[in-house]
Amino acid sequence: MNRLFALWGTTVGKKVAMAATGIILILFLVSHMISNVLIFRNPEHLDSYAAWLRSLGPALWIARGGLLAAVVVHVIAAYQLTLLARRARPVAYARHEYQVATYASRTMRWGGLLLLVFIIFHILHFTTGTFHPDFRPGEVGRNVVIGFQVTPVAVFYVVVMLFLGLHLSHGIWSAFQTFGLNHPSYNRSRRLLAWGLAILVAGGLATIPAAAILGYLK
Amino acid sequence: MMRLTLRVWRQPGPDARGEFRTYIANGVSEHMSFLEMLDVVNEDLLVRGDEPIAFDHDCREGICGSCALMINGLPHGPKRATTACQLHMRSFRDGDTITVEPWRARAFPVLRDLIVDRSAFDRIIASGGFVSAPTGSAQDANAILVSKDRSDLAMDAAACIGCGACVAACPNGSAILFTSAKVAHLGLLPQGQPERDRRVLGMVRQMDLEEFGGCTLFEECEAACPKEISVENIARMNRDVLRATLRDRGQVPVEVAGG
Known part of the structure; x- marks a missing residue:
């Protein structure tokens, strides 16, 4: 345990924590995406999937607790690293040019903050129903369809998924680096995996609100 | 020969307030290195009784790591894999305005002008x-x-x-x-x-x-x-x-x- 805390105490260790929790969250997102697109077969499919999740009982709460812990550690490490970065350059340049930094890498912090706000909204929208116009517990498919009929909300979801894609592409690419995996022989595959997973997850999730905006989900 | 406008960070000491000052560099040859161009500007400043611009330099052949100038928002200027001392003025155009700053980091406090610790x-x-x-x-x-x-x-x-x-x-x-x-x-x-x-x-x-x-x-x-x-x-x-x-x-x- 002491070694873990010593590792956490370094900037390198905080990136390790972010990469490890990031992987947990990506695995969740993959399963979330696959289960959500079931809605295109039949909205009731979501209801039975949700019922199955609830039948897991304590296991569901352990999974929820794990995800929450992953988010908390990810956010705390990001917050601390952001403070350290701000502290490291107290006087800004009059002129500073980027040469190679990607748009994805430069939007990690604001994009991550947007994702955090989104996660809270998303839970209040579809889990507790607080922000839902007509929420009925258990009728998940119907709740999604009705929830996305509010166009500004659906547009917000699509925009956030765009940033999720950017966040994942840089996050996955960086996680390899954090775990010490950077080699010319597989960096091309690493780039492909980062973008492939990002587009698959964010794109897959975005299809649902996008379909609602276009009138395909009623 | 080129005529350049330089915006240079001037700071008399570690705890002093710094500011950008503008200098005109006349008669700059494209064959000069960036540091030689600063030498010319400094000679001019000395003649006028002004303080020369302080900057770090040593070998001037790109191997000692002394020179450290942020030139137009890029460390060592616009040329890839080149230190400021090996950067030649042909990388710039007649009439250009060039911003020159020290490295900016809490761990690298400014000692004077463009020199950091x-x-x-x-x-x-x-x-x-x-x-x-x-x-x-x-x-x-x-x-x-x-x-x-x-x-x-x-x-x-x-x-x-x-x-x-x-x-x-x-x-x-x-x-x-x-x-x-x-x-x-x-x-x-x-x-x-x-x-x-x-x-x-x-x-x-x-x-x-x-x-x-x-x-x-x-x-x-x-x-x-x-x-x-x-x-x-x-x-x-x-x-x-x-x-x-x-x-x-x-x-x-x-x-x-x-x-």
Whole structure:
């Protein structure tokens, strides 16, 4: 345990924590995406999937607790690293040019903050129903369809998924680096995996609100 | 001959307030290096009884790492893999306005004008950038074999001149490219193995103590590096940090460590 805390105490260790929790969250997102697109077969499919999740009982709460812990550690490490970065350059340049930094890498912090706000909204929208116009517990498919009929909300979801894609592409690419995996022989595959997973997850999730905006989900 | 407008950061001392001042550089030849151009401007300032612009320089052949100028928002200026002293004025056009600033980092406080104190780098090296050398008669030069690819990688990392361009370019003000180059060039060689775990833990600790920022892989450091040190070294160092975290048994008592 002491070694873990010593590792956490370094900037390198905080990136390790972010990469490890990031992987947990990506695995969740993959399963979330696959289960959500079931809605295109039949909205009731979501209801039975949700019922199955609830039948897991304590296991569901352990999974929820794990995800929450992953988010908390990810956010705390990001917050601390952001403070350290701000502290490291107290006087800004009059002129500073980027040469190679990607748009994805430069939007990690604001994009991550947007994702955090989104996660809270998303839970209040579809889990507790607080922000839902007509929420009925258990009728998940119907709740999604009705929830996305509010166009500004659906547009917000699509925009956030765009940033999720950017966040994942840089996050996955960086996680390899954090775990010490950077080699010319597989960096091309690493780039492909980062973008492939990002587009698959964010794109897959975005299809649902996008379909609602276009009138395909009623 | 070119005529240039320079916006230069002037700061009389570490605690003094600094500001940009504008100078006109007349009669600049395209064959001059950037530092020679500053020399010409300084001669002019001396004649007029003004304080010359203070900047670091030594070898002026791109190998000492002394020169450290942020030129138009880029460390060492616009040319890739080139130090400011090797940057020629033909990289600019007649009539250009050039902004010249010191490296900006908490760990690199400004001493005067464009000169910053980079002794934080020295302290990082002192915290682990060494190998133990056996006493007694010298062994055969070829007694320790090193494969060609490893020696090439170690040499590439050892090319780091410690100029600080990586820190200057990094939006986080991170010194991880420098530190990883120093960790890698010793860690890749057999001679560097005995201290490998303690070296990486010590150097990362010192890097953080100096209040450099963390790495978020913008890769700006690699683009700015006059010696083209690869960010692969950062992955190598991260791997060593994880390995050392698992393996390290703490400080070895001196009695045991002594030969």
